[in-house]
Amino acid sequence: MAVEFEVNKREVWDGNYAASQALRQADVDVVVAYPITPSTPIVENYGSYVGNGYIDGEFIMVESEHAAMSGCIGASASGGRVATATSSQGFALMVEVLYQASGMRLPIILNVVNRALAAPLNVRGDHADMYLGRDSGWIQFAAFNAQEAYDLALMAFRVAEHHDVRLPTMIHQDGFITSHTAQNVYPLSNEVAAKFVGVIDPIDDMLDFSKPVTYGAQTEEDWHFEHKAKQHKAIIDSVPVIDAIFAEFKELSGREYKRIESYDMEDADVCVIGLGTTVESARVAAKEMRAEGVKAGVVAIRCFRPFPYEELRTVLENCKSIAVTDRSSPGGAMGAFYNEVAAAMMTSQSRPLVTNYIYGLGGRDISIENLKEIFKEQQANADAGYITTDIQQFTNLRGPKLSFFKTDRS
Amino acid sequence: MTEIRWHSRAGQGAVSGAKGLGDVVATTGKEVQAFALYGSAKRGAALRAYNRISDEQIFNHAKFMNPDYVLVIDPALAFSDNIEVNEKPETKYIITTHLSKADLIAGIPALHGKEDRVYVVDCVQISLDTIKRSMPNSPMLGAFVKISGMFELDYFLENMKRVLKKFPQKIIDANMEAITRAYNEVN
Amino acid sequence: MAVEQQDLKLKANANRGLSQLEGGFDLLGWDEVTQGSVLPSFDGDASNVAFQKAEERSYSGYNSYTATVASWRVLKPVFNIDVCIDCQNCWVWCPDSSILSRDKQMLGIDYDHCKGCEICVEVCPTNPKSLLMFSEYADVGEALASWPEKKKKEKK
Numbered sequence: 001m002a003v004e005f006e007v008n009k010r011e012v013w014d015g016n017y018a019a020s021q022a023l024r025q026a027d028v029d030v031v032v033a034y035p036i037t038p039s040t041p042i043v044e045n046y047g048s049y050v051g052n053g054y055i056d057g058e059f060i061m062v063e064s065e066h067a068a069m070s071g072c073i074g075a076s077a078s079g080g081r082v083a084t085a086t087s088s089q090g091f092a093l094m095v096e097v098l099y100q101a102s103g104m105r106l107p108i109i110l111n112v113v114n115r116a117l118a119a120p121l122n123v124r125g126d127h128a129d130m131y132l133g134r135d136s137g138w139i140q141f142a143a144f145n146a147q148e149a150y151d152l153a154l155m156a157f158r159v160a161e162h163h164d165v166r167l168p169t170m171i172h173q174d175g176f177i178t179s180h181t182a183q184n185v186y187p188l189s190n191e192v193a194a195k196f197v198g199v200i201d202p203i204d205d206m207l208d209f210s211k212p213v214t215y216g217a218q219t220e221e222d223w224h225f226e227h228k229a230k231q232h233k234a235i236i237d238s239v240p241v242i243d244a245i246f247a248e249f250k251e252l253s254g255r256e257y258k259r260i261e262s263y264d265m266e267d268a269d270v271c272v273i274g275l276g277t278t279v280e281s282a283r284v285a286a287k288e289m290r291a292e293g294v295k296a297g298v299v300a301i302r303c304f305r306p307f308p309y310e311e312l313r314t315v316l317e318n319c320k321s322i323a324v325t326d327r328s329s330p331g332g333a334m335g336a337f338y339n340e341v342a343a344a345m346m347t348s349q350s351r352p353l354v355t356n357y358i359y360g361l362g363g364r365d366i367s368i369e370n371l372k373e374i375f376k377e378q379q380a381n382a383d384a385g386y387i388t389t390d391i392q393q394f395t396n397l398r399g400p401k402l403s404f405f406k407t408d409r410s
Numbered sequence: 411m412t413e414i415r416w417h418s419r420a421g422q423g424a425v426s427g428a429k430g431l432g433d434v435v436a437t438t439g440k441e442v443q444a445f446a447l448y449g450s451a452k453r454g455a456a457l458r459a460y461n462r463i464s465d466e467q468i469f470n471h472a473k474f475m476n477p478d479y480v481l482v483i484d485p486a487l488a489f490s491d492n493i494e495v496n497e498k499p500e501t502k503y504i505i506t507t508h509l510s511k512a513d514l515i516a517g518i519p520a521l522h523g524k525e526d527r528v529y530v531v532d533c534v535q536i537s538l539d540t541i542k543r544s545m546p547n548s549p550m551l552g553a554f555v556k557i558s559g560m561f562e563l564d565y566f567l568e569n570m571k572r573v574l575k576k577f578p579q580k581i582i583d584a585n586m587e588a589i590t591r592a593y594n595e596v597n
Numbered sequence: 598m599a600v601e602q603q604d605l606k607l608k609a610n611a612n613r614g615l616s617q618l619e620g621g622f623d624l625l626g627w628d629e630v631t632q633g634s635v636l637p638s639f640d641g642d643a644s645n646v647a648f649q650k651a652e653e654r655s656y657s658g659y660n661s662y663t664a665t666v667a668s669w670r671v672l673k674p675v676f677n678i679d680v681c682i683d684c685q686n687c688w689v690w691c692p693d694s695s696i697l698s699r700d701k702q703m704l705g706i707d708y709d710h711c712k713g714c715e716i717c718v719e720v721c722p723t724n725p726k727s728l729l730m731f732s733e734y735a736d737v738g739e740a741l742a743s744w745p746e747k748k749k750k751e752k753k
Contacts, residue, residue, distance in 0.1 A: 210644040212637070
């Protein structure tokens with residue numbers, strides 16, 4: 001029988017520790033891992049919880065992230081509750097297998113501590129790895145601080161394992177800025193957390209000898225499309241389940257989560273829309289802009305997949321100029337996040353001005369002042385009625401101003 | 411909002427110091443943030459750690475700050491790092507050194523004219539005497555408690571015992587002594 | 598005896614080889630395919646399946662047991678029980694589990710799943726061979742009647 005791990009009502013935890021505590025409280029059966037900075041402590045801590053008897057589980061070290069996710073697939077297909085963590089290059093090596101997990105509808109939980117992709121080699125945070133997973137068929141939640149990394153990790157099990165969903169789910173947190181930043185975290189008691197997460201009720205598990213099944217069937221053009229379509233619909237259809245579990249968690253903890261979060265948007269003329277810790281910094285900047293007379297707001301995507309197109313249109317309905325912030329090198333195009341926001345707003349009645357800011361690559365700091373500059377440019381756009389800058393700009397970059405793509409107003 | 415920036419070398423315990431401070435501050439009902447940016451840094455490389463303390467939830471995740479306190483736990487960094495960067499007129503400096511305050515300030519042009527907000531304490535020597543190795547983070551916490559007036563010394567010591575509970579009693583006692591000595595010696 | 602043992606439905610379950618592999622399936626819509634392309638092998642409770650012979654099992658429509666590849670064959674193996682020594686070599690080597698054997702006694706061919714690859718003939722050690730390839734349309738009785746004689750060892 002497992003030893004009780006003592007948890008206080010108020011802890012000072014960093015994002016990694018918070019996520020690992022969620023794995024412990026969720027009584028995860030199997031973690032298969034190949035640790036990588038900055039996500040290492042998540043799986044390392046799980047291993048120590050197993051080793052010290054706090055949890056009755058299996059910690060399996062393998063030879064690569066490709067093998068780690070493969071092992072997770074085996075354990076999950078066998079009916080276990082399964083989780084792991086990775087970052088950056090490790091995530092990249094895992095990508096092939098991510099598609100296998102989602103295609104087989106296995107409810108694996110992956111804690112992704114976002115980190116830049118080399119070259120040049122870098123251990124700090126940006127969203128290059130997160131974007132790499134965006135078409136992989138996983139549900140993707142974004143945490144903006146350690147508390148949320150903990151809360152979302154608990155909720156992710158409920159969402160992923162729900163019989164109407166059955167999709168693997170990632171929880172993203174910013175490398176170092178969340179993962180290595182200790183903040184006040186108010187965890188659930190072990191008992192309450194365990195009751196909330198519950199016990200996995202497996203489907204099509206390979207250890208059910210009364211119903212042998214084949215995993216990994218081959219399909220060619222006569223079947224593949226139908227399977228992928230069904231999978232896509234499952235992601236879209238996970239929305240009501242996610243909303244219900246967010247609501248249930250609010251009842252339990254008092255902490256409210258929405259697939260799209262908005263702050264000071266009721267009367268906002270201009271806004272910054274983002275992912276990760278920058279959302280919280282932008283809230284500080286927006287408050288300061290309001291003190292300076294600019295009706296500034298912030299919109300954040302909590303649920304990157306399924307992407308909340310309709311909710312986004314609603315929340316941005318009356319906004320005049322929108323700055324979409326992408327923390328990933330766009331590689332010869334607009335930022336991926338910009339494209340999604342622009343797609344949503346292109347099909348809106350209001351058709352606001354939408355600009356793109358590339359920022360924070362490789363963990364480059366983004367200060368309140370940087371964010372206030374972005375708000376000021378949005379206000380200038382709103383006043384002019386057109387985009388006064390190039391559409392895509394690089395923020396807080398050394399060297400001459402770098403920007404691309406112009407609006408045609410002729 | 412109180413903001414603190416630590417100047418340290420990897421291995422001197424600035425990260426643990428910042429987290430330990432955050433842990434104790436949180437017990438008073440405040441919201442805290444403790445972070446450092448490192449990763450591939452080798453032992454001995456200069457690094458900075460940060461604390462934010464507020465009555466309300468802390469949303470600012472930027473590394474950038476105008477610190478209220480600058481804590482320097484490596485004697486050489488006081489000279490070689492830009493410890494005064496982004497300072498405010500009221501920023502207080504607590505610097506570990508074997509020098510007198512006058513001699514230290516004389517050697518660091520950036521601190522000229524700031525005599526009333528520069529404090530010195532020999533965290534390295536205190537830790538060598540008590541913990542028996544150079545671990546200047548604990549003494550710096552004692553000095554900070556004194557200069558900031560944020561806690562009563564006894565309250566801080568009691569809570570640090572809880573933070574350090576995974577260590578053997580001998581080490582906990584040595585740390586308590588180090589904190590107390592620095593509290594009394596900082597000037 | 599000879600003709601009977603070449604029964605096309607030898608030891609067959611009711612749904613063995615019922616559907617054609619090509620074009621024989623109902624091409625289901627996206628709303629009808631299985632979740633995660635996971636395919637159950639049996640209908641109903643299969644807890645006891647390890648103790649059942651193929652003809653006793655309730656294979657599901659997703660199991661290849663219920664599909665036939667007989668049309669892939671140009672030549673078919675014919676089995677001659679009079680020569681066979683029940684060594685089970687063909688059973689081991691057949692890539693499509695099409696050698697029907699019970700209690701280590703060779704019974705014949707599953708003609709729904711045999712593709713006519715000739716491996717069974719290749720590995721048969723008897724003299725003459727107990728399995729030989731004939732035209733798919735050859736009469737089994739005539740085939741058996743034309744079975745070759747034992748070859749004499751060539752003198753060195």
